Every structure is written in C-alpha cells, then in structure tokens.
Amino acid sequence: MKHLKHPIAIFAFLAFTMPFVLLFVLSIANGWNFPKLLPSGYSTKRWSGLSENTGGLLQSLQLSCMIGLIVATFSTITGFTISRSISLHSKRKYLLFACYFPLALSPVIYSLLLNHFFILFNLSGTFIGIVIAQLIITIPFGILLLSSLWNENMYSLEQVSATLGSNLRQTFFRVLLPVAMPQLLVCFFQIFLISWFEYGLTTIIGVGKVQTLTLKVYQYIGEANIFYAALSSCILIFPPAIFLWLNKRFVFSKFN
Amino acid sequence: MTLENMLFNNKIVNRSGIICFMLLVVLPFAGSLIYAILYAFGLTGILSIGFTTTHVSGMLQNPEMFFSLGYSFYIAFCSILLALILSLSGVLLFKTTISKSKWSFFSYLPLALPAIVTAFVSLQVFNKTGVLSRVLYQINIIKNLNQFPDIVNDKFGIGIILTHVFMATPFFLIFFSNIYEAENVKALSNVAKSLGALSTKIAKTIVIPILLKKGLNTILLYFIFVFGSYEIPLILGQQSPQMISVLIVRKMQRYNLMDIPQGYFLSIVYLLAVILLLAVFLKSKNQAIS
Numbered sequence: 001m002k003h004l005k006h007p008i009a010i011f012a013f014l015a016f017t018m019p020f021v022l023l024f025v026l027s028i029a030n031g032w033n034f035p036k037l038l039p040s041g042y043s044t045k046r047w048s049g050l051s052e053n054t055g056g057l058l059q060s061l062q063l064s065c066m067i068g069l070i071v072a073t074f075s076t077i078t079g080f081t082i083s084r085s086i087s088l089h090s091k092r093k094y095l096l097f098a099c100y101f102p103l104a105l106s107p108v109i110y111s112l113l114l115n116h117f118f119i120l121f122n123l124s125g126t127f128i129g130i131v132i133a134q135l136i137i138t139i140p141f142g143i144l145l146l147s148s149l150w151n152e153n154m155y156s157l158e159q160v161s162a163t164l165g166s167n168l169r170q171t172f173f174r175v176l177l178p179v180a181m182p183q184l185l186v187c188f189f190q191i192f193l194i195s196w197f198e199y200g201l202t203t204i205i206g207v208g209k210v211q212t213l214t215l216k217v218y219q220y221i222g223e224a225n226i227f228y229a230a231l232s233s234c235i236l237i238f239p240p241a242i243f244l245w246l247n248k249r250f251v252f253s254k255f256n
Numbered sequence: 257m258t259l260e261n262m263l264f265n266n267k268i269v270n271r272s273g274i275i276c277f278m279l280l281v282v283l284p285f286a287g288s289l290i291y292a293i294l295y296a297f298g299l300t301g302i303l304s305i306g307f308t309t310t311h312v313s314g315m316l317q318n319p320e321m322f323f324s325l326g327y328s329f330y331i332a333f334c335s336i337l338l339a340l341i342l343s344l345s346g347v348l349l350f351k352t353t354i355s356k357s358k359w360s361f362f363s364y365l366p367l368a369l370p371a372i373v374t375a376f377v378s379l380q381v382f383n384k385t386g387v388l389s390r391v392l393y394q395i396n397i398i399k400n401l402n403q404f405p406d407i408v409n410d411k412f413g414i415g416i417i418l419t420h421v422f423m424a425t426p427f428f429l430i431f432f433s434n435i436y437e438a439e440n441v442k443a444l445s446n447v448a449k450s451l452g453a454l455s456t457k458i459a460k461t462i463v464i465p466i467l468l469k470k471g472l473n474t475i476l477l478y479f480i481f482v483f484g485s486y487e488i489p490l491i492l493g494q495q496s497p498q499m500i501s502v503l504i505v506r507k508m509q510r511y512n513l514m515d516i517p518q519g520y521f522l523s524i525v526y527l528l529a530v531i532l533l534l535a536v537f538l539k540s541k542n543q544a545i546s
Contacts, residue, residue, distance in 0.1 A: 008349060016365050016426060019377040022387065026380070034385040034401070035393040078276065085273020095277065097538055101285050104477065104530050106484030106501045109523055112508050113288035136284045143277070197370035200486045200501070217372050221491060226380065233373045240368040248361055 020237065026230035046231045055228060056211060061235055064196055064213045067127070071134045072192035076184055078135075079142020086143065087150035096147055099140035107137060108200025118205050125209040133205040134198060138191045145187045149180050189247060193240055289527065296521035303513055311517035320496075320503070321522060325529070327497040331413050331489070332482040335420035336475060342421065343428035344467060347436055348459050354433040366426040375491040378419040382407035408492045415492040416499070420482050427478070428471075435470045436463075476537045480530055500526050 026032070027046060029039030050058055086095045102110060111133060115124065123129030157179060161171040177184075199214040208215070213236045220229035294300040298308035315321055346354065354363050369377075381387045389404040398404050408415035436442070441463055448458045468475075489499040498506065504526065507519030 006349070008346075012346070013359075013362055015422070016362050018381075019369055019374065020365070022377060022380060023373070035390050037387075037390050037394055078280070082273045082277050082280075085270045086277065088270055089274060095274075097534075098282055098285075100477075100534055100537070101530075102281060104480045104484075104534055105527070106486055108486040108501050109484065109504055109526060110288065112504065112519070113292050113523055114284060116291055117284075117287060136280065139280050143281070193368075197372075199370070199372050204505075214370060214372050217376065218487075218491075221372075221376055221379070229376055233376060236370065237368055237373055241365060244364055244368050245361055248364065 020241065023230045023233045023237070026227055027234050029227055029230075032226075046227065050231075050235075055216070057213075057216060057232055057235065060211050060213045060216045060232070063127075063210065064236075067131055067134065067212065068192045068195040070131055071138055071195040072188045074131075075135060075138040075142040075191045076146075076188045078139050079146045079187060080149075080180065080184065082139070083143045083146040084150055087147060096144065099144045102137050102140045103144070106200065107198065108204060110137070111201040111204040115204055124205060125207040127210055130202055130206050130210050130212075133201050134195050137201065138194055141194065142187055142191060145190070146180070146183060149183055154179065189243065196236070196240065289524075292520045292523050292527075296517050296524055298517065301517065303517075311514075312521050315518045315521050318518075321525065323497045324500050324503045324522075325525070327413070328483050328500040331416055331420070331499060332479050334413075334417045335424060335482050336479050338417065338421045339424035339428055340468075340475070342425045343432055344464055346425075346429045347432040347467065348463060350433075351442065352433050352437045354429050356433075356437070363426050363429055366423065367430075369423070371423065371485065371487040372491070374419050374423055375488045378415055378422070378488075378492060379408055382415055382418070409494045411494060411497075413489070413493065416489050419488050419492060420485070424478060424482070428475075431471060431474060432467045435467050439466055439470060441466055472540050473537055476533065476540065480533050480537075483533075484526065484530070 025039065028042045028044060030041035030043050032039045046054070049055075053059055086092050089095055114133065114136065118124040118129050118133065123132060154176070157175050158171055161175045166174065197214065198212070199218065202210060202212050203215060203218070206212075206215070211219075213232055216232040217229055217236060220226075220232060291300065296311055298305050298311065354360060366374075379386070383389075384401045384404055384406075388407075389398065389401065392398045392404065407418070444462055444466075445458045448462055449455075453461075484501050485499065486501040486505070489502050493499060493502060500522070504519050504522045507515045507522060510516075
C-alpha cells in the first residue's frame with residue numbers, strides 16, 4: 001500500500017488515466033480556445049447523436065464489432081487446430097518461426113504487398129476482403145499463442161481419455177476444450193483487440209469503403225474535427241478498457 | 257483402430273492442418289514477396305517493360321531510402337531505450353505491485369489504447385495549442401505560442417518517440433513485473449542483501465540482467481514493431497524524413513506510377529531488415545532455450 005502513495009506512482013496513475021479523461025472531456029466539449037485550460041462549455045449532444053447514427057459512427061461501431069467477432073472466433077478456432085498439427089510435425093520449430101513473419105511486418109506494408117491479389121479476386125473494398133486480410137495476420141498470432149498448449153500433459157490427457165473409451169469427438173469437447181479454455185479466451189480477447197484497433201491494413205484493403213472506427217478517428221483528425229475525433233476515440237477505447245477490467249476482475253481471477 | 261492411430265498419427269487431420277497453415281500463412285507471405293520482387297525489377301505491373309534494374313538503382317542512388325531506414329532505426333532505438341529505462345526503474349521501485357495489487361488495473365489501462373488514438377492524444381497534449389502549452393501559459397512559463405517548442409511534427413521525431421514510450425512503458429512494466437515474480441528475483445535479491453550487497457549492486461548485477469535476459473525476445477519484437485509503425489508517424493511526423501512505413505505508402509499510393517516499383521523495392525528492403533532482426537530473435541530464443 002505504501003507504494004501507491006509514492007509520487008511516481010501518483011504521476012504514473014495520472015499519466016495512464018489522462019488519455020481517457022482528456023478524450024471524454026473533448027467529446028463533450030463545446031469549444032476549447034487557447035489559452036483556456038478547460039472547454040468553454042459542455043454538452044452531451046454528440047453522445048446523444050450516436051443513436052441517430054450521426055456521422056455514421058453507430059454503423060462504424062457495428063462494423064468494427066462484427067469484423068472483430070468474426071476474425072477473433074475464426075482465428076481462435078483455426079489457431080487451435082493448426083497449432084496441434086504443427087506441434088506434431090517434425091519441422092515444428094521452422095513452421096512456428098514462419099508465423100512470426102506476418103506478425104512482425106508492418107500491417108500497412110503487408111497489406112500493400114497483398115493488395116494486388118485482393119484486387120485480382122475482387123475483394124478490395126469489401127467487408128469480406130477486410131476479414132480475410134485481418135485473418136492473414138491474426139491466424140499466425142493464434143497459432144503462436146496456442147502452440148504452448150500442446151505439451152506432454154495434453155497428449156497424456158488425450159491418451160487417458162482414449163484409453164477410457166471416448167472417441168475423438170468426446171476427447172475434443174470434454175477433455176481438450178475445457179483444459180484449453182483459459183488460453184482460448186486470452187487468444188480470443190487479444191485477437192479481437194488486434195482487429196478492433198487495426199487501421200493500416202483496413203485502410204489499404206478497404207480503400208476507405210469499409211469505414212471501421214479507426215478509420216473514422218483518422219478521418220476526423222484529418223478534418224481537424226477534434227471533438228468528433230475524441231468521440232470516436234472514446235467509442236474505440238472504452239469497450240476494451242471495460243472488457244479488460246472484466247477480464248482482470250472475473251475471468252482470470254476465476255481461472256487463477 | 258489403435259490408440260496411436262486414433263490420436264497421434266491421425267494423418268488426415270494433421271495433414272489438413274498443415275495444408276491450411278500453408279494456405280493461410282505461408283502462401284500469402286511468399287506470394288506477396290515474389291510479386292514485390294517481380295514488380296521492383298519491371299517484370300510485372302502496369303508499366304512493365306521487362307527485366308530492368310532502373311527502379312532499384314534509382315532508389316539506391318536516392319538518399320531518401322537510407323535516411324528513412326536510419327530515421328526508423330533511430331525512432332525505434334530511442335523509444336525502446338527510454339521505455340526500458342522507465343519500466344526497469346518502475347519494477348525496481350514497485351516490484352510486483354504493478355501487476356498484483358488491486359490498483360494494478362491502471363497499469364493495464366494504456367494497453368486499451370490503439371496507436372491511432374494515442375497519436376491523437378499526443379497531438380492534443382503536445383501541439384502548440386495543446387494541454388501542455390496551455391498549462392505552461394497559465395503558470396507564466398511561456399508568454400506566447402512561439403515560445404513553446406515544436407514537439408509534434410518536428411524533425412527529431414520527439415512527438416513520435418514520446419508516444420511510443422507512452423505505449424511501450426506500461427507494457428514493459430507489466431512484462432518485467434511478471435518476470436520478476438516468475439524468476440523469484442525477490443528471493444535472489446534477499447540472499448544478496450543478507451550477504452551484504454548494496455541495493456544498487458543488487459539492481460545492477462542481479463535484477464536488471466535477469467529481467468533483460470529473460471525479456472530479450474520480447475524487446476526485439478517490440479523494436480521491430482516500432483521500426484515499422486505507421487499510424488503514429490503518420491499523425492505526428494513530418495514530410496521529411498519519414499519513417500519507412502509512411503515512405504512506402506507514399507511511394508505506392510501516389511499518382512506517379514513510376515514511384516510504385518520503387519515502393520516495392522523499398523518494401524523488399526524493409527522485409528530483409530525484418531527478416532534479419534527475426535533471425536537475431538530466433539538465435540537469442542534458441543540460446544535462451546538451450
């Protein structure tokens with residue numbers, strides 16, 4: 001407890017929470033002229049305008065949610081199954097190393113290199129194109145994250161289950177899946193965040209037609225509309241922050 | 257069907273997993289790399305004239321590429337160095353309180369900020385009419401806007417570095433705090449202390465070497481991430497020099513079609529730099545395992 005009263009701890013607390021406070025204040029500000037420290041007035045009209053889809057923000061929120069959920073679900077399932085196949089392969093070290101390439105590359109550069117193929121298959125500027133492009137990055141991430149699951153203990157559990165007479169389906173759903181659940185949840189959450197925060201890849205493959213929340217933020221910054229940029233930023237950051245708190249408070253404490 | 261056949265040697269399941277891996281991971285990467293090489297050497301693309309090294313030699317003679325690579329390296333190096341200094345100092349000071357106390361949620365909070373939002377916040381804090389200049393004006397440290405230094409869109413990339421430091425420090429704080437606990441550093445420090453070692457000596461010879469050695473792979477990966485970052489330099493950088501990602505996008509998205517092959521060549525150079533860094537990463541990872 002003594003650590004929490006340390007001046008550096010207080011400074012860190014202020015620094016870490018400052019972006020959230022600043023963005024929320026700007027999202028309800030009416031004007032913010034120099035040299036005033038605080039806005040000249042406050043109003044909730046931008047927030048209430050959300051329900052009327054002002055500036056297409058509600059639509060962008062739904063779009064980002066949908067892309068995030070599809071990408072996270074598909075990548076977690078694929079990562080789980082492929083990581084098992086890789087763990088049994090004789091060249092698993094090199095296969096896992098190959099997973100680092102799509103992750104280490106800047107998404108915007110990778111998407112520029114892939115863009116030709118997306119145009120070729122008429123996927124550029126489409127919802128499905130964005131999902132596929134994000135999957136190309138998130139599946140290797142899922143594989144890497146879940147590869148540590150497939151250790152001797154897991155194979156021993158499989159063997160015990162089969163020895164006791166269960167078939168592959170029962171072994172998968174009643175033994176492997178419950179054991180892997182905490183890591184699958186972490187994987188799902190992290191991939192959802194990657195998709196939710198993705199900008200470079202979405203802007204190149206989506207050619208501005210698929211307007212996710214990150215694209216909205218950039219659009220408003222470009223227009224120097226700081227109040228709407230702050231509002232779209234709030235919509236972008238508050239759900240993950242709440243999700244993070246719920247995860248820390250309930251999910252991880254339960255599994256720990 | 258024997259147990260072995262049912263589980264471990266289920267070749268259909270395993271092979272289809274590897275085929276999916278090849279299709280979803282290896283093929284897009286290899287395909288895009290081959291296409292970039294073909295485009296850079298004039299073998300494909302709208303203005304393809306057959307094999308030529310014109311675009312490559314044009315780019316090699318242009319100092320812009322080297323400036324951009326050097327600038328990206330400088331930004332990544334400074335950002336990681338500052339973040340490491342801050343996070344290691346934080347762990348030395350607060351130990352596992354960072355990730356274990358009931359207030360630890362606040363150290364996780366910046367992880368919920370995407371790069372584009374962090375860049376926007378930096379812009380609102382550090383620009384000429386931002387929060388910082390308003391505070392300095394109110395307490396009479398500056399009298400007018402011109403007295404406030406250029407922190408964003410400046411040639412030294414201070415705004416970019418500060419934003420990366422803000423993003424990386426909480427990450428490394430939590431990361432090192434977890435290593436501190438997992439490696440039982442507290443017990444080792446206590447032993448050293450009971451043998452008469454001073455706190456600074458313990459930090460220098462036990463705590464920091466353990467944390468850095470165990471975290472080397474992640475530090476390297478984060479370096480690669482900052483090296484290729486896009487959103488932050490896009491918002492907080494200036495026209496010249498530009499970080500490598502911004503320069504490549506500018507070259508490949510321009511209306512001048514002659515710039516596109518140069519953009520592809522730049523991408524290949526960037527890919528080679530990433531492969532080199534990943535090779536170092538693999539080597540250090542193998543050493544850590546052995």
